[in-house]
Amino acid sequence: MSTDVPSPETPSSFDVPPSVHAPSPFDHPKADIILRSSDNVDFRVFKLFLSLASPFFEAMFELPQPSPESSGDEVKDGLAVISVTEDSSTLNTFLRFCYPSTLAEDPNLEELTDVVKVLDAARKYSLELIEKKVGHALGSPAVLEKEPFRAFAIACHSKLENETRIAAKSTLHYSLIPPVIKELDLITGR
Structure with missing residues (x-):
């Protein structure tokens, strides 16, 4: 056998x-x-x-x-x-x-793909400088012109207050009903 x-x-x-x-x-x-x-x-x-x-x-x-x-x-x-x-x-x-x-x-952080993962890793490994750089990227005109709702959801989820405010202001140029984006699942209606 x-x-x-x-x-x-x-x-x-x-x-x-x-x-x-x-x-x-x-x-x-x-x-x-x-x-x-x-x-x-x-x-x-x-x-x-x-x-x-x-x-x-x-x-x-x-x-x-x-x-x-x-x-x-x-x-x-x-x-x-x-x-x-x-x-x-x-x-x-x-x-x-x-x-x-x-x-x-x-x-290059002009694209928002995987920004949440990088922010999570920065927090996990205590890299405040990366959090700041990514935060600045979320509030950049290049990102806000293309994807203000995604930037808002990511900034809000990441508790980046200044970037959340900036992105929120950028969304005011659009319809009151935001587009369906996966990043909205990261935040609550509150």
Whole structure:
């Protein structure tokens, strides 16, 4: 009686897809840690940049850490791998705010797609500067001309009072019945 045991080369239904590398600048060979997104993209980053940008990361990296090999945690290319709940698109945008502008340009926030996720990540990792930058983007004329109702809902949900007021004023140029947009589900009628 023969049992079929998958060989190492044969993927089973229980295998996790292999991780892929993030784009530049998050593929630097001298990075000292890897953040793995929820959709298995590895971001090779520098602890220093994250520590300078976020008190959360600063505190985390100041804790005594056993060597990755002895702790039982995942290691790739000799670096500890930290899995995060954010997807690769959100993490890419979020990390670009943490890096110096000479290495990574600030992401374009004229499109509102995924802004809520970036704001949530900024709050989770204590990055007030990102909250402010995203808030300014929500109140920018480029966004308010195209999507004032979405900007209002996101600002309101994110408790960005000034941006909520600015976006609310921009909606006054439109019909009293707002268009149906998914972001309205983020807020209550109150």
